[in-house]
Structures are given as structure tokens and as C-alpha cells.
Amino acid sequence: NYLLHLPVPMFILSADGQRRVDYVLTYPVKKPGGGRSSRQSVQLLAENASLPMADLEGGALNGHEDHKAFRREEFEGKLRDMGLELEKEEVVSLYLSLIFFLTHSTPLHPQVKTVQIMQLISVDCLLQLLYEEWANYSVFYKYQPIGLVRKYFGEKIGLYFAWLGLYTQMLIPASVVGVIVFLYGCATVDDNIPSMEICHPKNNITMCPLCDRVCSYWKLSTACGTARASHLFDNPTTVFFSIFMALWAAMFMEHWKRRQMRLNYEWDLTGFEEEEDHPRAEYEFKVMQKSLRKDKKSHHKVSTMEKLTCRDRLPAYMANIVMMLLMIGVTFAIVFGVILYRISTKAALHMSSSSITRNHVQLTVKTTAAIINLVVILILDEVYGAVARWLTVLEIPKTDKSFEERLIFKTFILKFFNAFTPIIYIAFFRGRLVGRPGSYLYVFESYRMEECAHGGCLMELCIQLSITMLGKQLIQNNLFEIGIPKLKKLIRFIRSKQGAFQEEERQKKLQRYETDHFLEPFAGLTPEYMEMIIQFGFVTLFVASFPLAPLFALLNNIIEIRLDAKKFVTELRRPVAARAKDIGIWYNILKGVAKVAVIINAFVISFTSDFIPRMVYQYTYSPDGSMHGFVNHTLSYFNVSHFQEVTVSLFFCLYRYKDYREPPWSATPYEISKEFWTVLAVRLAFVIVFQNIVMLMSDIVDWLIPDIPKDISLQIHKEKILLVDHFMKEEQRKIHILESRVSTGSKEVFSRSNNNITTMTHSCSQLHTKCTKASNASNDVFIVQS
Secondary structure, three states, X not given: OOXXXXXXXXXXXXXXXXXXXOEEEEEEXXXXXXXXXXXXXXXXXXXXXXXOOXXXXXXXXXXXXXXXXXXXXXXXXXXXXXXXXEEEEEOOOOOEEOOOOOOOOOOOOOOOOHHHHHHHOOHHHHHHHHHHXXXXXXXXXXXXXXXXXXXXXXXXXXXXXXXXXXXXXXXXXXXXXXXXXXXXXXXXXXXXXXXXXXXXXXXXXXXXXXXXXXXXXXXXHHHHHXXXXXXXXXXXXXXXXXXXXXXXXXXXXXXXXXXXXXXXHHOOOOXXXXXXXXXXXXXXXXXXXXXXXXXXXXXXXXXXXXXXXXXXXXXXXXXXXXXXXXHHHHHHHHHHHHHHHHHHHHHHHHOOOOHHXXXXXXXXXXXXXXXXXXXXXXXXXXXXXXXXXXXXHHHOOOOHHHHHHHHHHHHHHHHHHHXXXXXXXXXXXXXXXXXXXXXXXXXXXXXXXXXXXXXXXXXXXXXXXXXXXXXXXXXXXXXXXXXXXXXXXXHHHHHHHHHOOOHHHHOOOOOHHHHHHHOEOOOOXXXXXXXXXXXXXXXXXXXXXXOOHHHHHHHHXXXXXXXXHHHHHHHEOOOOOOOOOOOOHHHHHHHHHHHHHHHHHHHHHHHHOOHHHHHXXXXXXXXXXXXXXXXXXXXXXXXXXXXXXXXXXXXXXXXXXXXXXXXXXXXXXXXXXXXXHHHXXXXXXHHHHHHHHHHHHHHHHHHHOOOOOHHHHHHHHXXXXXXXXXXXXXXXXHHHHHHHHHHHOOHHHHHHHHHHHHHHHHHHHHHHHHHHHHHHHOOOOOOOOO
């Protein structure tokens, strides 16, 4: 019957201009004698300070309208019974006004104070304050007024913006260290011996072709640019930065727990327990259908309480498993398609008559493939979101909380695979299933598996990661969030003007409560959390290959906070405030991503970068303990005469390829050499040692940082002491009253009172003991005394 709207960003006054309106409820009512084209008026129901209730005016309504009017009157009567005063008017002229409560503040804090907000500022003024001090790009350098956000939108949305603010704040040190690592690579690139050897003009090493038929032999010196660029991200500080980011993730999780505990105390949520959700309508409908089927079979009503069992949900569970595997298979198929694109495009560009095109084959193929991956990821994100919701609906969860958690889990799994499968392929599989000259592996018997450039796959991984991350942030997180809500708002506005108002009404200026109807409905916080969790994955999972990821995430989030704020204040209908004491399942997902990040970065450093081969060469095979000769050590020889089809002029010519294999003149030509097994053993050992050391350090950080801030812990303990003292005094007062009655009463009363005294004393003792245990369990410094 009602549509709830609130003024954005201004507030509404009543007809006399003296009363502030807190809520606006609108509903359409057909006038008598209307018909399809009859005039529809918008009625206003406003809760204000002291205006009396006016009677509903109007003619005779049909049966359906009578029923709706009766239900509205019943609802409004209940509102009045609760002490609310209502005003009902038709097409009122609402006066709009603004009130500011600004106070002196530090440069980094918004110009508001919590005490004044709680005592003076109404909901309407609060919205204007949020618009000025939060949903404004000019205040991007200030802290968020989380207290204002919580007061207007509720604790659940307040916790999201508090988490986003802390995450953005924690990105500052990560960004600084990442920039230092990058600058170190820039400063030492001219002193990097392996890249100097590749770029040396006297370098006359000829390499085997990178593809069949159309690719020719090439000089290693042509890979100079790639080798120098790889050093920017693959240098000795990479390991340090990976360890730092693992500890950073642990510290972020601990700081959020402390911040969350502080907010719980300040918002009076320490003793808050979520009420048990009522069953969803869809669940109750299925249960009712099940009960009716049983009643029909047994020919009498079954009195037992029915519920949906695992057997009832088995078809939905099977559909979920099959569809999830199918969607993940689609992701793999698309990655495989991009692989074929790179292979075929590389061969086509090598056949080009333009020398410029042939000289930039690698860069062209890498960049275009990364852009194609980005476009596919953006499209599949929308598809997977819809599929995850459909699969969750099939499961028929019992409560809204269960529905939300199942939806979040499915959406995260699908979007995680969608975003990171191309990156995982480049990091761990590309260039490892190639074979060797004369015995290459082929796809469809015609396409040779692609290889990494001589500088390794780390540079290609960096390109893929940067394009995907920046593209998702710029296009999906920002342009979509700005453009799509405005487009939907425009469509609703046009449809409403064409279908709900007559020509003369369309020409009138719409009132504020009417324009609120065109705002986008609030769809929940899942999309907001999801984009940040995926970004957290980009920042932590492959940070060893892209140390600038925290910086780009920081710049994006500075805009994202104000963009989300502006969207909540001006683009969305005000959501129903909901209480919550934590961020729910998102914390567990964050924790899981942080743990997986340690393992992935260990494998990136060990298998994707050249860190381990460099260390093995320097400390095992180098004659002088330096990196001189490292490039030659990583290249194997191949005799071109071993090709089945070769011209006479190339007989007995030796060319090089990157691998650890025996030379053609050895007793076991082209077999894997002992150097390969040495490097592999060190790589596996590094993964194990790195993983355990970093996880141990993370656990130490978790142990050292308490979950509850010291001042909050002391304050909670003091309140427990006061609570115990209050109960003790109250129980003692009751005992004294009973004792006084016993001294003047009969023996029967004496006996009963004696029992009561014993019972109350025992209860008091038990309460005191429980409070003492609770106080001692809180790890505080105070101890409750008997």
C-alpha cells in the first residue's frame, strides 16, 4: 500500500511551515468515476511533531480500493496508538529549508561532533550534513563521519563504511613501501648484471624461433627492453615486499577487529545478539506444499511440524554443483580461447610486411590479449551474479541471513575464478608445457604452446594484472556505479511521467517526495563488499609481481568512498536501518584470501620469477660468486641439424633456448640436466620455508595485538563492576525487606520468608560468581571482589 520516500538531500516541513517531517509515505488513490485514464493523485502521510490527524476525504471506492483503504486506516491507527502524530494532505506545498550544525574541527576531521549530533540534529539536518561533510569529493582528505552514517543509515551500513575507511587507511603504508620497491628497481636497473649481459652490444647469442614456420631465429639482444622492464618488478626487494604484505594483511585484520570492537562499544552493541530470522515466504510456501502433499497421501491432517530436509533440497544441490562447475568450465574455456588468440595473432603479425609491426609483436599480443580478458571478465561478472542468485533461489534457504550468505559464497567463488584464472595461467602454467626444439607440444596439432619472453613470465603477469585491476576499477567500479543508476533513474522518471500523470500534471513541478520515487532502490551491500574483496585479492595475491597494486587501490578507494557516499545520499532510496555488530561472512572471506595470498606469493617468487635461479647460480655455480654468466647458464644448446626439415646452410649450427637441458654433444642430449633438479629442489624448499615463516609471523602479530583496545576493555570492566554492585545492593535490599516482614509476621510467613532468603542469597552468590568469572575471562586488570 505504501511507498516510503525521504527527501534527498533536503528535508520537508508541514503545511504551516513549523513542523519537521520525519517520514513520507505516498500511495496512489483512484478518484471516483475515473477509469483507466482517470486522474491519480498522490497522497501524503507525514509524521511530524504535533499536528492532529485529518480525516480521509474522497468519494466512493470500489471493493479493492476499500480493502486497501481499510488496511491503511488500521496501520495508521496503530501508529497513533504508539504515540505518533500524523498529518494527511493531498498535493501539499512543502517548504524546504536547511539547518547546519557545524563546529570547529581539525583539518582531517569533518565539521561535526557526536554529542551535538545525538542531541540537536534531526534526521533531515543529518542528511544535509552527510551531503556536505561526507558525500563530497572536496573533503576526500578527511576522515568519514561514521557516527553520522550510522545514525542515518543504521549500524550495518555504518560498519561497511568504517571497514572501507580502515582498509583505505591501511593501504597508505603498503603503497609507500610498494613505491619504494618500484623506485629501487628503477634505480638499480643499470647495475643489474643479467639485463646488462642481454643488452650488451657485443652479445651475439642467436635464439631458436618462438613459433613454427613463420617465426625466424632472433638475437637475444632484442629482448633488452623486456629484460630491463622485468627488473623493475623482479628484484631482490620482491621477497621482502611479499613478506611485508603478508604481515600487512594480518595487521589489517587485527586492526579491523579492534576498530569493530570500539564501534560496538560506542554504538551500544556489545550485548547485542541478532534475533532469529523469520522463515522466508518462499520457504514457508514450500513447506506448506510439502504438508499438503502428505495430508493428501494420508487422508488426514498431519500435526507434526514440517521442514525442508536435505532430501527435499537434493535436486537443487545437484543443480548447484553442476552449474557451478559449468560456469568455472566456461571461464577455463575462455582462457583457452585467449591462448589460441595469442598464438595465432603472433604468427600472423610475424608474417606482416611492416618491420614496425614485426618488432612489436610481443607487446601488441600481450596488451590486446589482456584487454580481451578484461572485457570478458566484465561481461561474465554480470552473468555470474545473475546465475549465483538463481542457484541460491533454487536452494530455498530458510532465512534471509542464510540466503544472503549462500548468495555471497557462490558469487565470490564464480567472480574469483573469473578474475584470477587468466592471471593464474600466466603465473604458473604458461611456458612450462612447451617442450624443447624438435619436440614441442602442440595444440590441435598445429599451434605450438606459447613461451614466455626471456625475462620470464613475470612481466607478462604484471601487464595482465595491471590492465585487469585498473580496468575493473575504472570501468566496473566507477563508471558503472555512476552511469547505470542515473540511467535507471531517467528511465523510471520517463515511464512515470508518461503513465501516471496527465498532461496538466506533468507540467507541474514535482515535489520532493515525488522525485524520491525515481531513485534507485537499495539492493544491499553485497556488490559493494564484493568489489572491495576482489580488489583485496589483487593487492595481496600477486603483489610480488606488481608492487604498485596497493597504490592504485588506494587512489581508487579515495574516490570510491565519496562515490559510494554520494550514491547512498543522492542516488538511492534510504534503506531500512539494520543493526549488526560485525561484517558477517565477509571477514571469513578476507581471512581466507589473506592465507591463500601467502601460498600464492611463495609460488610466484619461486616459480614465476628468476629469484631462485639467480640465487642458485650465484651461490652454487658462479665461479666468482657474482651474477656474471647467469644468462649463459640458463640457456641450453640445440643443433639445428636435428630438425627433420632444414636447409643445408644451417647444418651443424648451434642455437640457444631457455631451459636446463644437456647439450647435443653429451651422452644424453637434450635430457633434463642436474641443474634443473637442483633449482627445482630449492624452489620447493623455498615455498615450504617461506609459507611457514610468514604464517608464523602472522600468527605472532595476531597474538601480540589484542582484539579489544585497552581503554575499551577497562571501561567494559568498570561497567561490569558497577553492574555487579547494583545487583548486590538490590538483592540485599530485598533481603532486608523480607527480614523485616519475618520479624512481624506469623510462623508460616517466617518459614516461607526463610526459604526465600535462602533462595535469593544463593541466586545472588551465583550471580556474583558468574560476573567474577566473566570479568576474569575478559583479560582485564580489575578483579571483582566478594
